[in-house]
Amino acid sequence: MPEGPEVKTVARTLAEQLVGHVLGLLWHSHARLRRAVDYRQLKKLENHQIDRVFCYGKVLFISTKAKPHIMAQLGMTGQLKVTALSEPLAPHTHLRWPLKNTSKELRYVDPRRFGLIDACDEHSHRAIIAKLGPDPFSMTEQDFPALIAKMKKSSRAIKEILLDQSVIAGVGNIYASEALYRARINPEARGADLDERSYQALIPALIDILRLAYENSGTSFSNYVDGSGKKGDNLAFLKVFQRTGQTCEQCQAIIKRIKQGGRSTFYCPQCQG
DNA sequence: CCGGAGACCTGATAGC
């Protein structure tokens, strides 16, 4: 489901509801998520107070004063939200974690089970982040040259490079297409073939697109919701994603969909020719 | 090392 802006929205809205609260007794469905979950480790966090919720790229962390922390990746359909204990259980609820002395609980719902929740100590926390490229939300212009150099080294299509979390963390299928449209770059162009000017347009365009999406609390076209169950408002701001057959706002050409690496890419053949 | 294909899952929707 979520890309960087959605995960960051979930982190913000969860922080408002979780920080300062103490986790109660964990319930789980025994389902295997993307991989088997070490529920024993997670249960060690019972009776600990949550002090921070944050994210890097698409990885969300909930930390307590104790070790380990909670790590979550929402995959395509994962929802992490705080609900009333009395709220009916949605199908595919895999984790329920009551907050002591409240009538609420943290729930993880994930129909496709491409997501992951797990315990995470300092060591694995660092290992996770070490594998990821810079996070556009904390990046400054000083980080641009190294990032551009890495992209220029690749013979892959620029759209696929943008989806590579080890190059840049938090970009997914929506915002890769949107950023390339904004920067007027053909998604099939090889990283190595793009000139410096293209990159100087692309990186700021990408950052702008992600910031805007975050300000709009993310894009909901299917089941994405924030940490309190609310949908995002960014769908109306998208220019090409899932707009196959509609006219480009800039030039009136027809927006096309192609497949790259097994995934849809949306673009304007005229503006991004 | 790199890149491509397929695997992992459920659910919604379109077309016959």
Next chain:
DNA sequence: TGCTATCAGGTCTCCG
């Protein structure tokens, strides 16, 4: 009304 096929905010592993 079924069926089949395709599509969906992601990532991991295997193979050449």
